[in-house]
Amino acid sequence: MHNQYQNLMDMFLRHLESYQINLIGKKPKELYEPEDYILSLGGKRLRPLLALIACDLFDKDPNLSLHSALAVELFHNFSLIHDDILDAAPIRRNMPTVHKKWNSNIAILSGDVMLVKSFQSLENYGFKEYKKLSKIFNETAIEVCEGQQMDMNFETSDNVSVEDYIQMITLKTAVLLGCSLKMGGVNAYTSEENLNNIYEFGKHLGIAFQLLDDKLDTFSENLEKFGKQIGGDILASKKTFLLIKALELSDDKQKKELINYLELQTIAPDKKIEGVLNIYNQLNIKKLCEQEADKHTNIAIDFLDKVDANSSKKDQLKMFALELLNRQV
């Protein structure tokens, strides 16, 4: 997928590797081994890549963005450690989560240290750049926490609107993509207007990405490619775009049926998936989710079009973004 940016990805991975080498033997090991562990689990490294891409987009040496890239990757992994505690998740990328492999206390504290270290990575920049980057990053960090809290609140809330949901995924997922691009732009010393446009591009791309991820959890035709259990969200009665939209559009009979499927503990898993899916199909939910994702994809592209930068590099980034979303179909 990342072929066109393989050089940038390699650049980041080398930087990450040298960072991780410095973690070896650091004491107390209970704080640093989990950090090394979660960083070694891999992942798409999309956020750091976006930081390097943005710097390169404005024709500056992407090496300038390596410390920003590391900051967003450390932050993302900190948030995974803490979110996995909150969600009581046992598995992450086919491996035990930090709080399972060690314990919750170590997961809390090693996560705290990673959060501080993500800020520390920016100390490699000069005064003005440091402050500008830190302000963007601090604000985003708080938004990500707010999104996570909203997501938890939705679990026990009866009236989550589509608007609430879009706000939640914007905070929880999308702003960090915008932030990564914007920080790369700051490293390239580009204009405020460009910074704003590249940020909005990343944010709406993130919203589209999450919407398509919701769709895929229920409608993926390629199990292997998706890599998760189809219908997991339905089984967990998770309030995704699909469910929220279905609850909004359903008539009294459909709504009653839907709520029955969600709340009755006695229904067999395959019956639950089949039943909910049936209502989704009656209401054309898959299509509506795609339309909502398309809306945000188009907004994202509009913002990218407005960015004042090398047009062949902009085309390359547009293609990359669309590929990223297509992988989701």
Place this chain on the structure above:
Amino acid sequence: MHNQYQNLMDMFLRHLESYQINLIGKKPKELYEPEDYILSLGGKRLRPLLALIACDLFDKDPNLSLHSALAVELFHNFSLIHDDILDAAPIRRNMPTVHKKWNSNIAILSGDVMLVKSFQSLENYGFKEYKKLSKIFNETAIEVCEGQQMDMNFETSDNVSVEDYIQMITLKTAVLLGCSLKMGGVNAYTSEENLNNIYEFGKHLGIAFQLLDDKLDTFSENLEKFGKQIGGDILASKKTFLLIKALELSDDKQKKELINYLELQTIAPDKKIEGVLNIYNQLNIKKLCEQEADKHTNIAIDFLDKVDANSSKKDQLKMFALELLNRQV
């Protein structure tokens, strides 16, 4: 106790109040109500006071340090929220801890937000000052987490030396006092030498303070003044200076007896306290703890003497420090 600095304390409390007013109604409320709650529980406000004192010591307007003062107070309270989860502590300042009043998930996430907000408070300073303050603060934040992890590790370790213990309390408690003073010094634009000396003063004061706190837990003659149960550390078999020193100095018979008291679940609480206290007295542990605290008090005072500042203000700070420690006797 704070009479001589009452004006500075009032100044900080007004700043804190206006900060807390901005928390009211912020959403999601699960993140901001716990922050407001823990800040309202009070406490000595020693760290923010030290920031203002240091700025004033170098004859600059202490108002300059208000954002640093808020940063260290927010950080301290973040660490209390997370530490209370780690220690499974139900009560803090006679009130339910955040994870008891709400739940662990909310305590983790609202703590994370407070940590970021502590860094954000420094954004009110100019580029150069911001970076200088942030670097000191980031480094200290990591040290505090390391100290907390060491403390947890001690619970299950059989061979903790006095040296290990001093290192642990240095990180967990003392460096944040040094950091608070140093940040106040940065706000006053004082020299590197002064910054180093004021930091070391605060650090060794913090070590002495913690050692006397250990002593008081076992030997306080003034229950009301101390405000905690006497012997709580003994009952919890907590590895304080007293216990570590006693294990180091005891002969085979005493050590066997001591370990029996620590490990046998069947011993009645008052018998446990009496038995351990008896060995402490045989080994003159109270005196040794006082001597160790005195050593660090003297080092602290030596560093303060070296600070190049208004000598009557230095005397005032010295007196304040000694009063703070005397309260502990």
